[in-house]
Amino acid sequence: MSLQIKEINPNIGAIIEGLDLNQLNDQSIQDIHSALLKHQVIFFRKQQLTAQSQVQLAKTFGTLHIHPIYPSMDDAPEVIVLDSHRQDLRDNDLWHTDVTFSQTPPLGCVLQAIKIPEFGGDTLWASGTAAFNALTSDLQNKLRGLTATHDIRKSFPIERFGTTPEDRERLENSFRKNPPVVHPVVRSHPETGEDILFVNEGFSTRINELSEAESDELLNFLFEHAVKEEFHLRWTWQEGDVAIWDNRCTQHKALFDYGDAHRIMHRATVNGSIPYFKKAS
Numbered sequence: 001m002s003l004q005i006k007e008i009n010p011n012i013g014a015i016i017e018g019l020d021l022n023q024l025n026d027q028s029i030q031d032i033h034s035a036l037l038k039h040q041v042i043f044f045r046k047q048q049l050t051a052q053s054q055v056q057l058a059k060t061f062g063t064l065h066i067h068p069i070y071p072s073m074d075d076a077p078e079v080i081v082l083d084s085h086r087q088d089l090r091d092n093d094l095w096h097t098d099v100t101f102s103q104t105p106p107l108g109c110v111l112q113a114i115k116i117p118e119f120g121g122d123t124l125w126a127s128g129t130a131a132f133n134a135l136t137s138d139l140q141n142k143l144r145g146l147t148a149t150h151d152i153r154k155s156f157p158i159e160r161f162g163t164t165p166e167d168r169e170r171l172e173n174s175f176r177k178n179p180p181v182v183h184p185v186v187r188s189h190p191e192t193g194e195d196i197l198f199v200n201e202g203f204s205t206r207i208n209e210l211s212e213a214e215s216d217e218l219l220n221f222l223f224e225h226a227v228k229e230e231f232h233l234r235w236t237w238q239e240g241d242v243a244i245w246d247n248r249c250t251q252h253k254a255l256f257d258y259g260d261a262h263r264i265m266h267r268a269t270v271n272g273s274i275p276y277f278k279k280a281s
Helices: 025-040 051-059 126-134 137-141 165-176 211-224
Strands: 003-009 014-016 041-044 076-081 110-114 123-127 147-150 183-184 187-188 196-198 204-207 232-235 242-246 250-253 264-270
Touching: 014 025, 025 041, 025 051, 025 242, 051 076, 051 110, 051 264, 123 126, 126 196, 126 211, 183 187, 204 211, 242 250
Parallel strands: 014 041
Antiparallel strands: 003 014, 041 242, 076 264, 110 242, 110 264, 123 232, 123 250, 147 183, 147 204, 187 196
8 A cells, every 4th residue: 555645845845644653564664765765854643653663663764873962761762852841952943964963974863742832843844955956056066076074062062061060071071972073065865866965054164175264154155045945844743743854865943932831752863874975977
């Protein structure tokens, strides 16, 4: 039985209906993988995934990542808990691609809505392929030869996340384990071969081949361009929703516009590979 797919935006996003993610077979898993490659982020309503089902679904894409900062579930260490009453989640209200401060940024994520505020807390996703394709050919060619530095410190400043001696020690240990890394400004998708604009406001700090002034100017332009309305969607959560996104070709932003209201999300993150750019033959 084929999936019931409703496209959200011509560039990104689809809703998939008629499927219980707690009960998957080989064909439905293959269909989910195909839909993700085509739509970049896919959504499922009214799922109520168990922690172990979330882990098993995420593992169909690869091995799972353990985040160096956020806490995880006791019975599922692969699933991190994003709880607005336990953590400072303001850093997520910033366009970013997850964990690009790593040599091998994640392939993607499986995110489940556990508790949703009455108002606010939407998440936006933007397509890096659509953003790259909309650039002029001259700028595309220029970007293909550049690299950028990505740094964990940009989104996890010690003055916000190191407020206690224990937090500071843990954060400084994460900094030591995750020194700044260099990725291509344009990466190739390892499965589709598409070119992707691969810098993000959350972690990209410098284009290495340019002067500091030129780098700042170009990065600021790219940060703004990459998230234009025509390249992104906005998702209003309901409890039990599940989103799966391809982290290799998207950015996202979780709006922190709900004040002291309680918002809880569970996320499983799939390990990725070293980003590369492959010139067309």
